[in-house]
Amino acid sequence: MTVLSPVAAAQLSEDVDRRTYTVTATADESLKQALNRATPIQDHGSLYHGYTRWFIRWRFNTTAANGGCVIRNVTTHLDVTITLPTPSRETLARFREASVYLQALDAHEEGHRRIARQAAEAIDAGIGALPPQGDCAGVARAANALGHALLEQARETERQYDANTSHGCTQGACLP
Numbered sequence: 256m257t258v259l260s261p262v263a264a265a266q267l268s269e270d271v272d273r274r275t276y277t278v279t280a281t282a283d284e285s286l287k288q289a290l291n292r293a294t295p296i297q298d299h300g301s302l303y304h305g306y307t308r309w310f311i312r313w314r315f316n317t318t319a320a321n322g323g324c325v326i327r328n329v330t331t332h333l334d335v336t337i338t339l340p341t342p343s344r345e346t347l348a349r350f351r352e353a354s355v356y357l358q359a360l361d362a363h364e365e366g367h368r369r370i371a372r373q374a375a376e377a378i379d380a381g382i383g384a385l386p387p388q389g390d391c392a393g394v395a396r397a398a399n400a401l402g403h404a405l406l407e408q409a410r411e412t413e414r415q416y417d418a419n420t421s422h423g424c425t426q427g428a429c430l431p
Contacts, residue, residue, distance in 0.1 A: 267379045269333040269372065275341040286350040287430040290340055303422070305360045307367035309335045311375045311409075313402050315382055317391040324391035326398060331379035333371055337364050352430070359427030366416060366426075374409030378402045 280289035296303040311333050318327040339361055347353050381401050388394040420426050 266329065267331045267333070267375055269335065269375070271335045271337065271368065274336060274338045276338065277343065278340045278346055279343040280346045280349060285430075286342075286346070286353055286356070289342075289346060290430070293340065296338060305337070305339045305364045305423070305428070307335065307337045307364045307371070309333060309368070309371035311371065311378060311402075311406060313378055313382060313398075315395075315398055317394050319391055323387045323389060324394045325387040326382055326385050326394060329379055329383045329398075331375050331382075333375040335368050335371060337368065339364065356428060356430060359429075360423060363420065363423030363426050363428045366420075367413060370409055370412050370416060374405055374412075378405045381405060 276293055276295055278289050278293040280286060284292070290304045291302050294302050294304055296306045298306075311331065313329060313331040315329045316327045317324050340357065342350075342353050342357070378401070382398045385394060385397055385401065388397060417423075421429070423429065
């Protein structure tokens, strides 16, 4: 007799790609103007100096036994791309606030990565802990529904994170 276990083997992996763009301020530009001119990051007509994009995918196997079905194992993968500016030496030397701003911007974007990582961990653990279902199609539907619900929660958490920090301003990632 096979006993169906509601806790499956889980595996989470993460790839982080850090991308940069170069910023060189002209003689008459502020640091903010130079960053706004150099940034490749635009969203709904707004310019951003840093951005974190992430994507979570999951796969699972099921096992049928005793007229039911359970998740046997889960593999969850998180891909993260963080894009940040890299000022030229001249720009760094000219603007004392540049280093502090860039550290704060990096910390803010790392917060987005942490939100994504927490979502990936929740998906991995949640799918692995799903209770047995009557059939494997039901288990698959439940697993995917849970994954998508947790993705939406993470997106909402990110919206709140940006609202609460004014897109990093309260963390020091703000220029006049």
